[in-house]
Amino acid sequence: MSKRTTRSAAGRLQQIRERFFHADEETATKPIATGHNAYREITEETRDRSLQRHERKIAVIGDLQDAIRLKLIRRVTVCAGLLLLAAFAYKNFTPSSDQQAPQSLATWIEQQKMLRQVSQIQQWINNGEAQSDLPPPQNLEELQAWLDQIKLSPDLQNPEEEESSGEPGFVPFQCAAAPIPCLAEDIPGAAGDGRIELSHLVRNANSMLVENGNCEATVNLIGEYDSMFGWRETEAITKSLLEISVAKCFMEDEDTNNAQLHYTRAYCASVSNPDPHEAMNSMYGLAKIAFLVQDMQQVNNYTQCSEDLLDYHLQTEPDVNTLNNYITLALMHYELTGDTRESIRVEEKGLAAARDLAPTAEEYQIEDLLEVMLILQMNLMEGYLTLGESEPLYELFEDLKSNPMLEDGxxxxxxxxxxxxxxxxxxxxxxxxxxNRIIPRYQALTEFTTVWSWDAFDRWQEKTKSSRSAAVDELIKELRIALASDRPPDSLQRLTKVLSAVGGN
Amino acid sequence: MAIRDQLLQKQIQNSNQPQSTADIHETPAPYKRWMPGIRSLLRLRYLNAKESVLIDNKQSLRYDVSTDEIQQQVQTKFTAGSGIWPAVLRPAVVLPLFLLLLLAAAFGLWRSHLASIERAVFKNDIPAYSDSVYILKASLVAADTQINPEILEQINQNIEKQTAEVESLRNNVRAHFSESPGVVEKLTALLDAIKEKEIPPEELYKLVKLANDELFVNRVPYYISPMVETADCSHLPLSSFLTRLFGGATQGSGERCVIYALLSFHVDEFRYYNNDSEDHLAFFTRRLDGLPLNENILGKVHLGDDSAQILLSNIDATSASSTVALSDGQVQTKLMPQGMPDVYGLESIARRLQSRVVDQYADELQQSWKWKFEQVWSRLTGSESSLLPHATAKLQRRVADATAFHEVQHLIDQFNDLQEPPWFNDLLTQVAGNTPITPQFSNHVLWELSAFFTHLAYGKELKGILLNEFAAITLNPLLRDQPHYYSIRMLFPILHQMNEGTLGSIPPDPALTLSDVARSYKYLAQHVDSIDQISRDAYEQLFPTALPEIKLTDIQQRKIRPPLQ
Known part of the structure; x- marks a missing residue:
């Protein structure tokens, strides 16, 4: 059985071999079964021939691809060339739109306008309705500078038959960042001594009117005083004080427009004084208004102008009264610009100016000077504390101790x-x-609270909260709430306890 | 790739590949069914696929595969499925479309070419013509006074050159419109008129109107407006400027010359406004000539004209500069003239009024789908987006709209012959002071007053911006020769008193001083939200008739009234 089977299998294999050998010549046209049970035997020669044919086929396809690609590139190049040619022709035959406009006529018309403008301004200058700090221009370079610096009087807004009140008001200081224009009528200019009784009278009248919230009445009071007696140069402070009180009155009524007007008038009335106090207060008022309407650019301008005003006074007439105003200036930074560092800078500047002034100060001025220095030193210490700058704080404390005006409080x-x-x-x-040095000096906690820097305390409390025990923190919180009430506990014992706990005792 | 696969799949399905023959898809023949241009791409794609199949077979030692099987394997590479492309990209469909497209592009280019030539006529030729005419006139004056023979020779050469230039530009203009005899006639009349030594402005305005009407009728979207300057003839040469400016006044010849600059505009849009069954035409124009001349106005109606001109370029420039200044926090000085102190603190009020409007626009824009889309886009692309250009554009549109109502009121007043109210002369006498007033000037002041009421009544959305614009005009002493200056000095106290409820049939005294202007301005600044109604009420009380109801019509077709005779 097995022999027969072997023989028959060998015969079938021979048959298949023969068929495949024959079929090999037809492989290009006939499908070949490739199932798992199919079998064929290919001679090496046949296999090589098939492989070569396959390779040739791939090569032919490659050549065809190259030829087609070349053809495509040629066509794309021709199309792109045609497009470029069309674009070039279009551009060439279409009129240019960036042709330079002719200038002669336009220049001549502008010249005529310029001549009319210059002639008009010359006429205003001759009539005192405009002011020029420069001589008439001699060439075109000077012309623009000359035109830019011309100051026109607000009186030009009045009709020509109206009585002109003369030249625009002259003030010795003007700041470019936020110029405060002054009308001549706003600047007390009449000569003569100050009338003390009259000034007292009008100030008292003003107090009464403003107390009643009657802002317009004070405005009339200022106007009537002017028409009856005429504001004298020596009464400039009275006028500016009245204007400031009216401005504050309008501020309470939230009438910022009128408040602004009267702060401006107060500034104009006082800016010529050797003491810049009222001018500074006016500028502070104007900055406050700008702050309220959220015009921070103008707030910064007014603050800058305030510093320039003090610099101007220090240069022209150094005086202890000027130094006092550095405190106001620092307050402007602290309250309005919110810039503690700037606040410190101007106080340092004031303190340095005070030190410079000290050697030459008259004897009667010394006490005032030391007093100003003391306030600046104290404020600066608080500023350093706010910024957490311990070194200058300790240095300043040493400096402070040498100030003879330093009192126990x-x-x-x-x-x-x-x-x-x-x-x-x-x-x-x-x-x-x-x-330990502070606490025994006080009889009651209320007294202590007036000298204690609660701002700094609150900041410290918040910052160090995580490093304290909950019990101490609760104690501090209770104390802080108690002190914030209208009637703080009149006992130092509690404070001592808290601070001892905090201090580690 | 998907399109090509779709096409190839379709092609192979439809082709009858004979058994035991070479692959016909390798030959160009079967691809002829597709439009030229993509045939080679398809064939290349087929060959790529087939090459890939053959290489795959070789790698798996199956290099003795029949053509049919290979083609089946190739076909499996195109798996894009069926789509519309095989139907669309047939030559029968594509070729006509392609030809149509080609024709459309050629036609478009041709039209664009013609439009460019026409634009060049208005942008370059017409302004250049007025410039050459001026140079010619100035050269003739210089020749009359020149005694140096060498310089005289140069001047004469220049005269010849300019004469030729003038003639050439004139011919250019005529040649371009040779197929529209009406346009040629009217433009030629205008060009010839400005060459004359002295033609009165009112005569020239008539010629300009005729030319503009003709352009409108012929659908030529351009507009011409003249700027006039009168001077002593001896002052025409440019060289006399420095002598007159720095050398003191020089004695002129006494003879007057009128010089015109022809400014050209593109008409972006025209609208009809209806009042009392009468339509009034307004052109919204954009400056085209590049002449460095600024008219400083937003709109105008020439005396006797029956259409208004809105100057979009000026509106765009002022709106853009003011919004940019606001966003930068810069101090604007537009309310007070340069060099004039702001005694009453009006500038800060003006800034607040203006920023309120722009802020409101910005708020509204933030709600719009367009802005939200832009936000998404900017996030995707990482680009920056800003509301400011949108707010500026909106402001520009609103200012243009309100200006149109102002100008249309002029047309209505001219058409209806607005009568002077009994109180008007007294007010004008007060506000003008010693300034001499002619009847024409007086009429002009009245018209402006009437137009300002309309301007405010129809410009509610602009709120304080209009108030600022008006204040800036009347605060500028250099504008004392303008009727607007006086109208606004009457307008402010009237509106002030109207809102206080104290206005009778006779208006209050006009604002004579700066403090009067400031008082009314500050008051009105607090009531800008109701300023449109205040204007309507005041107009009705003083004129006494209701403020004209003006409506924008929806007329689509172009129509034109007969030109003025």
């Missing part, structure tokens, strides 16, 4: 500031020492 305030800085710097020993 101020010293305690300053030491209170040092306590806070010590706590911030985690110098518990030093904080305890300062506290």
């Amino acid at each position: 101020d010293r305690l305030v300053a030491q209170g500031l040092l306590v806070m800085q010590d706590l911030v710097d985690n110098k518990k020993e030093s904080a305890r020492n300062h506290l």
